[in-house]
Amino acid sequence: MRPKLMKEFEALREKNVMDIKKAKTEGKRVVGMYCLYSPAEIAVAAGAIPVTLCGTRQDPIPAAEKVLPRNLCPLIKSSYGFAATDTCPYFHFADLLIAETTCDGKKKMYELLAEFKPMQILQLPQKQDGVEAADYWYTEVKKLKNRLEAEFAVTITDHDLRDAISLLNDERRCLKELQDMCQLKPSPISGMDLLTVLFLRGFCSDKREAISMVDNLILELKDMVSHGLSPFTAKTPRILLAGVPVGLGSHKVVQIVEDCGGSVVGFESCGAYKAAFDQVDVVKEPLQAIAEKYLRTPCSCMSPNQGRFELVVRMVDEFKIDGIIDLTWQACHTYNVESFSLKKYIQEKxxxxxxxxxxxxxxxxxxxxxxxxxxxxxxIR
Incomplete structure (x- = not known):
């Protein structure tokens, strides 16, 4: 049993490309983003379209390996390969890229990527707590605001930022509500369908339209629940997929779990729950509030990273998890090393x-x- 609206989300593969092309012909600016640490609010406040960039498929990796080491993270190689082969339409139409220093491999890859597009690199602090880290990160976020103002010849006001915060908070609200539907037992939506929605909506040019689509899907899922409809049973093992970001093209573990009789009911990663569970404060000075929210992102690049451990435990409770699969891409050293500590923490808690x-x-x-x-x-059974 699949939600009927899944056909509309699957149609986004072609629609998103046509929409971004149309937006460019109308003179709109496009800002490409690779990471959750990139504040989409600032791009929206500058009148630009923030869009996720490609980096989850194997196809462009051979081209990337002509330049990059073979024993590098596949996400890095795929991202570079899409750029080098000009096969990501969102990269192609981007006026500016926002990148971040979440790992050494990315940092050096971005040096090569700068040959293709203008880029603003956000220099992350190594930890999240303390005044020094907060002040440093605020300066980086302010640099991004200044760069977008100069690049697009606009002035970003506090009013612009507050409107953008409201829009992005609403996006996070609907994405969290969608994922929270999987707290029900059994989940009314498969992990593969949930991943499809989360992944494809990231390439939408019109955020309000994407929010409306997700809200409509939530209503359909609630109707399915009221009629006792689900692709699973109450006895289906409930799996939390933690760790690295996953998308269509890098979904094999999700597919295998569900082909083998499990139900992936949660994604802790930065393309899923990690991106939706926290909101930007609407009371504080807007740029400060944006900086604080994004610095709280519990990524393995931070040391220590207690926030991620606490988030996983919270999801275990709220999503009634039977087992955790912690996924690591080869050569992703931060997630790989952190997996040992996460397992120990889970065993203790x-x-x-x-x-x-x-x-x-x-x-x-x-x-x-x-x-x-x-x-x-x-x-587990």
Whole structure:
């Protein structure tokens, strides 16, 4: 049983490309973003369209490996490969890229990417707490505001920022509400369908239209629940996928879990719950409030990263999780090392079954992953 509105979300693959092309012909500015640390509010306040950039497919990686090391994170290689082959329409139409220093591999890749597009790199602090980190990050966010004003010949007022905060808070509200539907047992939507919605809506040019689509899907899911409809049963093992960002093209673990009889009811990653559970304060000075919200993002690039551990435990409780799969991309050292600490924390707090998987975007290990995931699900049952 699938929601009928999934056909509309699947149609976004083509519609999003046509919409961004149309927006460019109408003279609108486009800001490409790779990471959750990039404040979309500032791009919106500058009158630009913030859009997610491609980086979740295996196809462009061979082209990237002509320049980048083979033993590099697939997300980095895919992102660069899309740019080098000009096969990401959102990158193609972007007037400016916002990048961030979340890992050493990205930092050096961005040096090469700067040959293709103008870029503003946000220099992240190494920790989230303390006045020094907050002041430093606020300065970086202010630099971004100044760069967009200069690049697009606009003035970003506090009123512009507050309007943008309201819009993005509403987006986060609907995305959280959608994901919270999976707290129901059984979940009314599969993990693959949820991932499809979360991924494809990120490329929408019109955020209000995307918010409306998500709200309509929530209404349909509530109707399905009222009629007892679900692709799962109450006994289906409920899995939380934690760790690295996942999208269409890098979804093999999600697919395997559900093919093997599990239900992925939550994604902790920065493309999912991590992006939606926290809001920008609407009372404080707007630029300060934006800086504070984005610095709170619990990413493994921060040390320590207690916020992520607490978020995972919260999701285990609220989503009634039976098992955690912590996904790490090969050569993603921060998530890989942190997985040990996360497992220890989970064992101390919840005793929830925990499986770490390290892989890449290729299909070469699908059968091995299937064996491990089947065994994990059987242990849970």
């Amino acid at each position: 919840k005793q929830t079954p925990f499986l770490q998987i390290e892989t890449d975007y290729s299909e070469s290990d699908v059968e091995q992953l299937k064996v491990r995931i089947e065994a994990f699900l059987e242990m």
